Amino acid sequence: MNSMHAPASQQDLSLDEFWMPFTANRQFKDRPRLLESAEGMYYTDVEGRQVIDGTSGLWCCNAGHGRKEIAEAVSKQIAKMDFAPTFQMGHPLPFQLAERLVEIAPEGLNRVFFTNSGSESVDTALKIALAYHRARGEGTRTRLIGRELGYHGVGFGGISVGGMVNNRKAFGVQLPGVDHLPHTLDLERNAFTRGLPKHGVEYADHLERLVNLHGAENIAAVIVEPMSGSAGVILPPQGYLKRLREITEKHGILLIFDEVITGFGRVGSPFASQRWEVTPDIMTTAKGLTNGAIPMGAVFASDQIQDAFMHGPDGIIELFHGYTYSGHPVAAAAALATLDIYARDGLLTRIRDLEIYWQEGLHSLQGLPNVIDIRNTGMVGAVHLASRDGAPGKRGYDVFEGCFWNGLMVRNSGDIIAMAPPLIVEKSHIDQIINTLGDVIRRTP
Known part of the structure; x- marks a missing residue:
C-alpha cells in the first residue's frame, strides 16, 4: 500500500x-x-x-473536535521550530504556558512541571513528593498511599498507587511501601444519588488507621482522584475530600489530586479542587490541557514545595527528573490555543x-x-x-x-x-x- x-x-x-x-x-x-x-x-x-x-x-x-485555532497554532509552530530542549536550555512557550495555567489554577499552586501524559504526571508528582521530604530532612517519609479503584496511569508508580486490579496483577512487580484507602462506591447507601453522595465521608478516616499503623513520619503522600473516572465515575461523598485534607495537614503528609480527568472544566470549574473547595499540595493534569490534540501533561505544585529544592550552589541541578519532550514547543502551542478557546467560550x-x-x-x-x-x-x-x-x-x-x-x-x-x-x-x-x-x-x- x-x-x-x-x-x-x-x-x-x-x-x-x-x-x-x-x-x-x-x-x-x-x-x-x-x-x-x-x-x-x-x-x-x-x-x-x-x-x-x-x-x-x-x-x-x-472543547469538541476540529478546532481550527489549535490546528493553525500547531502548524505555525512546527514550521517555525519543531523542537527545542528544555534541559539547561529553554524557549518562550512553556514559560508563557505555565503563567497562563497558574492564572486558572487553585490558589497557591503556582509552579508547573511539564510532562507528556497523565501517567508521566503521576510519576512526576510521586517523585517530587518523595524528593521534597528528603530535601527537608525527612527522608523516612517514603510510603505512598493510593486508593482502591483509583486509576493513576500505567507507569510503575501509577499502577502501584492505583487500585484497579487488572492494571496491576499481570506485572507482578510494584513499588514497595504502598497502601490503599478503601474506595467510596457504596451502592447500598448511595444508589441513584444526584450529585455527590451523602454517605461515606468516614471512608477518609481510614487514613488515620494507616498513620497509626506506619507512623506519620514514614508517609510521604496520599494520591486520589477527586472523582475516579476510569473506574466508572466513582464520586467523593460530601465532605470526604475536606476530611482527607484535614488529616494530611495534621500529619505533614502531602495531598496529591490526580485531575487528569476532572481538570479543565469537566465538573464545572477549571479544576475539581476549586468546585469542591479543597486545595491539594500537588495536582496532576493532562488530557484537556491540549484538547487531546498533542500529548502533554502538567504537574502543579506550590512555591513552598519548589523552594525546598532551591538550596546549595546555584549550578547544581535541583531535581534530577524530566522528559525529552517536557515543554515541547508544538504541544505548548496547542495548549495555549486551547486555553484561548476555553477562555473565549467560557467552557471551564x-x-x-x-x-x-x-x-x-x-x-x-x-x-x-x-x-x-x-x-x-x-x-x-x-x-x-x-x-x-x-x-x-x-x-x-x-x-x-x-x-x-x-x-x-x-x-x-x-x-x-x-x-x-x-x-x-x-x-x-x-x-x-x-x-x-x-x-x-x-x-x-
Whole structure:
C-alpha cells in the first residue's frame, strides 16, 4: 500500500501490526470500530456513519473536535521550530504556558512541571513528593498511599498507587511501601444519588488507621482522584475530600489530586479542587490541557514545595527528573490555543448551566432493565448495570458496542457505562445521548 494515501475503507487496511492499548485485540479485529474524522460533537467512521461523542474522545477533547485555532497554532509552530530542549536550555512557550495555567489554577499552586501524559504526571508528582521530604530532612517519609479503584496511569508508580486490579496483577512487580484507602462506591447507601453522595465521608478516616499503623513520619503522600473516572465515575461523598485534607495537614503528609480527568472544566470549574473547595499540595493534569490534540501533561505544585529544592550552589541541578519532550514547543502551542478557546467560550464553567439537564436526562433511565445505579456530577455520568451470572463485564460491553453501531460513543468499565461529552454539548445532544443509550439498554438482555 502506498503510505502517502489513507485507505479508502477498512477493507484496504491491515489490522495485524498495531498492538492496540487497553483493547481486546482479537475481539476488536473481528468487528473493527474505525473512526476517520471528527468535527464538533461528532465523529465520522470509515464507512461514513456519524457517531456522537459521548466521551470527549478519551476524557480529553473538552472543547469538541476540529478546532481550527489549535490546528493553525500547531502548524505555525512546527514550521517555525519543531523542537527545542528544555534541559539547561529553554524557549518562550512553556514559560508563557505555565503563567497562563497558574492564572486558572487553585490558589497557591503556582509552579508547573511539564510532562507528556497523565501517567508521566503521576510519576512526576510521586517523585517530587518523595524528593521534597528528603530535601527537608525527612527522608523516612517514603510510603505512598493510593486508593482502591483509583486509576493513576500505567507507569510503575501509577499502577502501584492505583487500585484497579487488572492494571496491576499481570506485572507482578510494584513499588514497595504502598497502601490503599478503601474506595467510596457504596451502592447500598448511595444508589441513584444526584450529585455527590451523602454517605461515606468516614471512608477518609481510614487514613488515620494507616498513620497509626506506619507512623506519620514514614508517609510521604496520599494520591486520589477527586472523582475516579476510569473506574466508572466513582464520586467523593460530601465532605470526604475536606476530611482527607484535614488529616494530611495534621500529619505533614502531602495531598496529591490526580485531575487528569476532572481538570479543565469537566465538573464545572477549571479544576475539581476549586468546585469542591479543597486545595491539594500537588495536582496532576493532562488530557484537556491540549484538547487531546498533542500529548502533554502538567504537574502543579506550590512555591513552598519548589523552594525546598532551591538550596546549595546555584549550578547544581535541583531535581534530577524530566522528559525529552517536557515543554515541547508544538504541544505548548496547542495548549495555549486551547486555553484561548476555553477562555473565549467560557467552557471551564459552562456546564454549570447544563448539569441539571444532564442529571435529569441520566436519571430518567432509572427503572430500565438491569440498571442498578446512576451517578453524575458536572458533565460526567455513569449508568451501572447488573452483571450477568458468570460473565462480569459482558453486558457492559454489549451496551457499549450496541451504542456505537447506533451512533453513540460511550465507554464501559466492566458493567459500568461512563459518559463525559465535550463541554460544547447542547441540550439536543444530551437528548440524543440519553435516548440512544436508553434504547440500547432496553434491547440488551
